[in-house]
Amino acid sequence: MSASERPESAREFYGRWAALYDLIARKTPGVAHLRRRAAAACRLEPGDTVVEMGCGTGANLPYLREAVGPEGTVIGIDFTGPVLERARDLVSGYDNVHVVRGDATRPPLDAAEDVDALLATFVVGMLEDPAGAVDDWCDMVGDGHVVLANAARNDGGEWYAPAVNAAFRAIVVLSTPPTTRLRYEDDPTGRLDAKIDAAHGRLRERSSAVADERHLFGVVRLTGGRLA
Numbered sequence: 001m002s003a004s005e006r007p008e009s010a011r012e013f014y015g016r017w018a019a020l021y022d023l024i025a026r027k028t029p030g031v032a033h034l035r036r037r038a039a040a041a042c043r044l045e046p047g048d049t050v051v052e053m054g055c056g057t058g059a060n061l062p063y064l065r066e067a068v069g070p071e072g073t074v075i076g077i078d079f080t081g082p083v084l085e086r087a088r089d090l091v092s093g094y095d096n097v098h099v100v101r102g103d104a105t106r107p108p109l110d111a112a113e114d115v116d117a118l119l120a121t122f123v124v125g126m127l128e129d130p131a132g133a134v135d136d137w138c139d140m141v142g143d144g145h146v147v148l149a150n151a152a153r154n155d156g157g158e159w160y161a162p163a164v165n166a167a168f169r170a171i172v173v174l175s176t177p178p179t180t181r182l183r184y185e186d187d188p189t190g191r192l193d194a195k196i197d198a199a200h201g202r203l204r205e206r207s208s209a210v211a212d213e214r215h216l217f218g219v220v221r222l223t224g225g226r227l228a
């Protein structure tokens with residue numbers, strides 16, 4: 001298992017960089033549009049219940065709250081304390097948005113909870129078995145919607161793809177804990193791509209597509225599906 005997949009390492013990393021991550025997560029040009037599209041792909045109705053796995057500092061939560069309205073329920077789950085504190089502050093004005101500490105691969109949810117949609121953005125690349133997690137999430141949602149958004153190399157062949165991919169690789173190396181390591185036995189970008197392919201591929205197999213989009217110069221894939 002690589003360091004980035006070790007829960008302790010990931011928690012330590014996101015805990016230490018919570019403030020910076022929050023800034024990037026909410027202020028990167030184009031990211032607000034992506035989050036709006038991701039929430040829209042959940043196809044929520046007023047009064048619905050939506051779960052966000054690995055909600056981090058809560059950047060998606062206001063969009064989800066807007067979609068379910070005051071009668072709905074939004075549950076954000078993350079296993080890193082400091083990022084959750086930021087998420088809690090962000091949604092403190094809503095009494096129907098709950099931020100819960102827990103593992104997205106063993107979510108602390110009541111089995112009887114009726115979940116209409118599940119969103120996970122920039123999370124599956126950190127899991128040991130991303131396709132297995134997507135299977136579990138689909139089973140949990142039953143007949144609702146599951147939406148994933150993740151960064152991976154741009155494979156679209158546009159003229160700017162090589163430059164974008166070089167920048168993307170630098171970001172992945174710098175943000176793959178432990179960041180003090182200068183060499184990796186294998187390329188973390190390639191490992192990340194394989195995980196994102198596996199997760200999005202599994203969601204496509206399990207659902208009918210409601211969203212299949214690329215954002216941020218093609219490095220962010222948004223896949224949304226309606227489960228049968």
Ligand SMILES: C[S@@+](CC[C@H](N)C(=O)[O-])C[C@H]1O[C@@H](n2cnc3c(N)ncnc32)[C@H](O)[C@@H]1O
Nearest residue numbers: 014025054055056078079080103104121122126
């Ligand atoms: C890159 S951040 C993304 C946060 C948020 N989804 C967003 O779009 O800004 C990844 C988050 O996933 C959380 N995470 C990773 N693995 C997790 C797991 N197994 N259970 C719960 N949270 C997890 C980390 O703590 C971190 O907050």
